[in-house]
Amino acid sequence: xxxxxxxxxxxxxxxxxxxxxRGAVETLDLANATDEEEQDTSLPLHQRVRFNxxxxxxxxxxxxxxxxxxxxxxxxxxxSPHGNKVTGVLCGxxxxxxxxxxxxxxxxxxxxxxxxxxxxxxxxxxxxxxERLMELARRExxxxxxxxxxxxxxxxxxxxxxKGWRHEPLPAGGKDWDxxxxxxxxxxxxxxxxxxxxxxxxxxxxxxxxxRFQMPQYFLREGRETxxxxxxxxxxxxxxxxxxRVLRYDRQxxxxxxxxxLRPPLLTERGLxxxxxxxxxxxxxxxxxxLTYRDIPEEVAGMTAEVLRQDLL
Amino acid sequence: MKTPTIVLIAVPxxxxxxxxxxxxxxxxxxxxxxxxxAAADIVTxxxxxxxxxxERLPECSPFxxxxxxxxxxxxxxxxxxQAEVVQADACPQSPRAEAQPSGGxxxxxxxxxxxxxxxxxxxxxxxxxxxxxxxxEVSGEDEQPAAEEIVVAGITGAYSPVAVATSTPGDGLQxxxxxxxxxxxxxxxxxxxxxxEAGAERTPQRYRPPPQKPPRQAITRPVNQVSQRAAPxxxxxxxxxxxxxxxxxxxxxxxxxxxxxxxxxxxxVKFGGRPxxxxxxxxxxxxxxxxxxxxxxxxxxxxxxxxxxxxxxRWLLTGRDLYVLASHQxxxxxxxxxxxxxxxxxxxxxxxxxxxQVEVILAEAGCEGYTTLDESHGIPSGWVGLRGVSPxxxxxxxLGSDPFYALKPAPDIEIxxxxxxxLRNSVWLxxxxxxxxxxxxxxxxxxxxxxxxxxxxxxxxxxxxxxxxLSGQHSVYCExxxxxxxxxxxxxxxxxxxxxxxxxxxxxxxxxLVQLTPEAVSRRAFTVPxxxxxxxxxxxxxxxxxxxxxxxxxxxFVPFDVVWALxxxxxxxxxKTARILQFSEAPVALPQPRTKRALGWSNAILDASRKGLxxxxxSPDSMARWSAYKKAARSIWRAAR
Numbered sequence: 012x013x014x015x016x017x018x019x020x021x022x023x024x025x026x027x028x029x030x031x032x033r034g035a036v037e038t039l040d041l042a043n044a045t046d047e048e049e050q051d052t053s054l055p056l057h058q059r060v061r062f063n064x065x066x067x068x069x070x071x072x073x074x075x076x077x078x079x080x081x082x083x084x085x086x087x088x089x090x091s092p093h094g095n096k097v098t099g100v101l102c103g104x105x106x107x108x109x110x111x112x113x114x115x116x117x118x119x120x121x122x123x124x125x126x127x128x129x130x131x132x133x134x135x136x137x138x139x140x141x142e143r144l145m146e147l148a149r150r151e152x153x154x155x156x157x158x159x160x161x162x163x164x165x166x167x168x169x170x171x172x173x174k175g176w177r178h179e180p181l182p183a184g185g186k187d188w189d190x191x192x193x194x195x196x197x198x199x200x201x202x203x204x205x206x207x208x209x210x211x212x213x214x215x216x217x218x219x220x221x222x223r224f225q226m227p228q229y230f231l232r233e234g235r236e237t238x239x240x241x242x243x244x245x246x247x248x249x250x251x252x253x254x255x256r257v258l259r260y261d262r263q264x265x266x267x268x269x270x271x272x273l274r275p276p277l278l279t280e281r282g283l284x285x286x287x288x289x290x291x292x293x294x295x296x297x298x299x300x301x302l303t304y305r306d307i308p309e310e311v312a313g314m315t316a317e318v319l320r321q322d323l324l
Numbered sequence: 325m326k327t328p329t330i331v332l333i334a335v336p337x338x339x340x341x342x343x344x345x346x347x348x349x350x351x352x353x354x355x356x357x358x359x360x361x362a363a364a365d366i367v368t369x370x371x372x373x374x375x376x377x378x379e380r381l382p383e384c385s386p387f388x389x390x391x392x393x394x395x396x397x398x399x400x401x402x403x404x405x406q407a408e409v410v411q412a413d414a415c416p417q418s419p420r421a422e423a424q425p426s427g428g429x430x431x432x433x434x435x436x437x438x439x440x441x442x443x444x445x446x447x448x449x450x451x452x453x454x455x456x457x458x459x460x461e462v463s464g465e466d467e468q469p470a471a472e473e474i475v476v477a478g479i480t481g482a483y484s485p486v487a488v489a490t491s492t493p494g495d496g497l498q499x500x501x502x503x504x505x506x507x508x509x510x511x512x513x514x515x516x517x518x519x520x521e522a523g524a525e526r527t528p529q530r531y532r533p534p535p536q537k538p539p540r541q542a543i544t545r546p547v548n549q550v551s552q553r554a555a556p557x558x559x560x561x562x563x564x565x566x567x568x569x570x571x572x573x574x575x576x577x578x579x580x581x582x583x584x585x586x587x588x589x590x591x592x593v594k595f596g597g598r599p600x601x602x603x604x605x606x607x608x609x610x611x612x613x614x615x616x617x618x619x620x621x622x623x624x625x626x627x628x629x630x631x632x633x634x635x636x637x638r639w640l641l642t643g644r645d646l647y648v649l650a651s652h653q654x655x656x657x658x659x660x661x662x663x664x665x666x667x668x669x670x671x672x673x674x675x676x677x678x679x680x681q682v683e684v685i686l687a688e689a690g691c692e693g694y695t696t697l698d699e700s701h702g703i704p705s706g707w708v709g710l711r712g713v714s715p716x717x718x719x720x721x722x723l724g725s726d727p728f729y730a731l732k733p734a735p736d737i738e739i740x741x742x743x744x745x746x747l748r749n750s751v752w753l754x755x756x757x758x759x760x761x762x763x764x765x766x767x768x769x770x771x772x773x774x775x776x777x778x779x780x781x782x783x784x785x786x787x788x789x790x791x792x793x794l795s796g797q798h799s800v801y802c803e804x805x806x807x808x809x810x811x812x813x814x815x816x817x818x819x820x821x822x823x824x825x826x827x828x829x830x831x832x833x834x835x836x837l838v839q840l841t842p843e844a845v846s847r848r849a850f851t852v853p854x855x856x857x858x859x860x861x862x863x864x865x866x867x868x869x870x871x872x873x874x875x876x877x878x879x880x881f882v883p884f885d886v887v888w889a890l891x892x893x894x895x896x897x898x899x900k901t902a903r904i905l906q907f908s909e910a911p912v913a914l915p916q917p918r919t920k921r922a923l924g925w926s927n928a929i930l931d932a933s934r935k936g937l938x939x940x941x942x943s944p945d946s947m948a949r950w951s952a953y954k955k956a957a958r959s960i961w962r963a964a965r
């Protein structure tokens with residue numbers, strides 16, 4: 012089973028449990044995997060595929076109504092304006108018949124199908140205006156989201172919004188915890204291994220990652236408060252307090268680059284990916300792994316920076 | 325005096341001589357072949373000698389399933405129940421002693437359940453009492469157990485569910501078992517080697533190929549006998565080996581613990597004193613990559629854990645020197661299987677010292693063109709891998725336990741479904757049907773029928789017939805043979821529902837879809853240069869200040885239709901460069917409320933006016949519109965004084 016077939020399988024099943032997804036990924040055809048250097052090899056295959064499906068807006072994992080499982084998003088044409096043209100990215104459920112219909116309908120437009128690592132084919136359509144793509148979506152029974160990156164990013168709360176995160180104490184006991192603290196030293200940002208006792212010291216502050224059985228949990232200690240939150244949000248909160256800028260925007264190339272260790276939170280990243288339909292490219296710059304998002308309009312870069320409480324470099 | 329003295333000496337001497345003679349006789353009797361000890365004898369021997377003797381145990385067959393019903397039968401038989409207890413108690417180190425199942429090969433299954441014994445129960449055990457003794461099998465001409473016979477397996481031997489095989493016509497063997505990976509351990513010969521001190525970590529049993537036996541008569545269960553199974557206290561599962569190859573041909577070997585649907589998604593287990601968390605997939609748990617894999621492959625691996633419903637669960641890989649792996653419907657790469665199958669490609673893993681013998685058998689099975697893999701390809705030290713092993717000829721098995729059972733393909737014909745997208749069990753997705761293949765040694769004259777029509781063979785060796793891939797139920801069978809299989813093709817759905825996967829203040833998000841709340845639905849994305857972040861609408865009070873961003877354009881949703889965009893601080897800006905931007909021709913709205921926001925709206929307009937800012941590309945119409953807004957702003961300001 013290839014990633015394309017996996018999405019077809021998920022679409023046919025509509026929703027399911029995490030073990031079912033893991034089982035389906037087990038049958039992925041690994042022989043077709045591209046160069047490992049291009050992959051985020053620190054993650055196992057099932058996690059790479061899962062995150063890509065999630066980031067590209069095909070499948071939601073562990074969200075509302077699919078806790079501890081997955082749920083396929085209905086087929087959606089996500090539109091993104093780029094100067095004098097509009098690009099539509101096909102997200103969500105796919106079946107062979109649906110794909111045939113869409114390809115046939117998009118014949119008069121600029122239709123593009125590209126493959127990428129560990130994710131289903133990226134299907135894009137280009138038109139001079141949004142109306143034509145919206146009409147196509149209507150005709151073929153697809154849902155349509157106009158200006159999807161803006162629509163998404165404009166609704167996300169900034170990373171320093173404390174509302175919604177659960178107050179929860181750090182794990183204070185128990186065996187087999189791998190405890191790390193996110194530290195920023197000059198230009199270096201990294202995870203440093205510490206002990207459970209050190210993390211629970213009264214003066215310990217910052218972002219902590221407690222991992223047991225390969226499952227990380229992130230806690231942010233600010234003053235006397237400890238909140239449990241996604242790691243990516245915790246990192247950007249700390250960067251915001253420290254006034255460290257990590258987002259580099261190239262206006263000429265319309266590219267947004269950031270260190271791979273500081274991958275944006277899920278929905279923020281989805282907004283960036285929907286600009287082009289492609290996941291970020293991984294590269295090494297001065298020995299550091301960097302992620303580059305392509306075709307990012309300046310205003311979307313600005314919105315991203317605002318959500319992440321960053322100033323663009 | 326002399327006579328009493330002689331009597332006093334002679335009587336004890338005679339008694340001693342009689343006792344000595346009697347003792348000698350008893351030893352002779354015990355060594356006689358037909359002797360079967362009573363349970364009490366076994367107890368005595370276990371305690372005193374602490375050396376197990378396989379031949380003293382009741383006969384049992386390894387091809388039996390577990391059956392709670394039989395266990396109850398046994399409990400009602402005091403004599404046999406005693407024997408079980410004796411066996412169980414003989415080893416308190418083991419948390420449980422398990423009974424080896426018994427029953428007929430031909431479908432009559434009579435088994436006994438686990439015998440739960442806690443360490444506090446039963447007789448004290450000597451250190452050498454084997455905590456890990458494998459199930460002991462005694463085979464003989466009369467091994468077919470009677471229905472009421474007790475079968476007690478090794479003292480702590482692994483419980484091994486063994487599928488009962490169907491008989492294979494032509495191979496002269498009845499009941500060739502389809503042995504699972506957790507097959508029976510070697511009995512007798514390895515017992516001495518595997519004795520370890522009490523308290524030491526147990527070594528799982530070694531694999532023993534299923535013995536081949538001559539045919540025996542079937543015993544049928546009475547029709548009115550109803551099987552009542554209770555939930556087993558322990559869930560026994562197997563561990564398989566999985567090999568995947570990367571594009572350079574390097575292989576990764578992992579252990580794949582089996583999973584059934586009723587098991588937890590996560591199970592904490594111990595291996596070598598180290599905690600591990602098994603993470604569920606659908607049919608397996610996440611595969612385990614162990615260090616010193618070569619040793620584990622040879623000695624076996626045992627994982628134990630407890631489920632949330634308090635049942636204990638055990639995964640077992642019986643150690644062996646030879647593994648056969650083949651493709652699997654529910655896992656990528658190659659997964660360990662019982663035996664080579666004709667017409668299928670396999671990977672064979674064997675100990676280096678066995679390679680020569682293995683290659684001789686593979687040559688006999690018609691395997692050609694396979695490649696040999698060593699440590700440089702990721703094979704564990706001391707092992708050799710053979711990739712691309714495709715047998716073409718069946719090899720009959722030796723009677724008894726054939727050590728190369730796994731390498732000798734059976735001639736059985738098997739219908740195989742490959743590829744496609746399998747939705748569940750035997751349901752495939754329309755557009756992705758399975759490829760149908762016949763494995764084994766089919767006679768050329770065998771007709772394969774799909775949905776009653778004779779199938780055609782393709783160049784790739786698959787069989788097809790018109791409409792085999794259409795939606796609905798399909799059946800495949802070989803004419804004249806008891807070999808059939810069915811599958812169905814299902815159309816995918818054509819509608820999916822959106823749902824609020826993430827909820828934020830004014831929107832629900834599902835994939836790329838952003839569903840706005842009714843009050844926000846009328847808003848549209850608005851773009852403005854960052855030089856003019858103060859946005860005004862037609863109604864007094866419609867003021868919006870764009871957030872600071874280090875870009876030249878601001879984009880976002882504004883809660884009204886923007887008419888004017890002013891510099892952030894109209895009074896403090898540079899009037900030579902700063903401009904008023906007009907976005908709409910909308911006239912100023914009435915009435916003019918006296919609110920704080922209306923006053924802010926008014927002040928922004930009046931400040932821009934006092935500064936003398938010009939309208940960008942200002943036309944006479946724009947100037948007139950701006951004058952009307954100024955007038956409204958002034959009246960609000962006056963009213964507020």
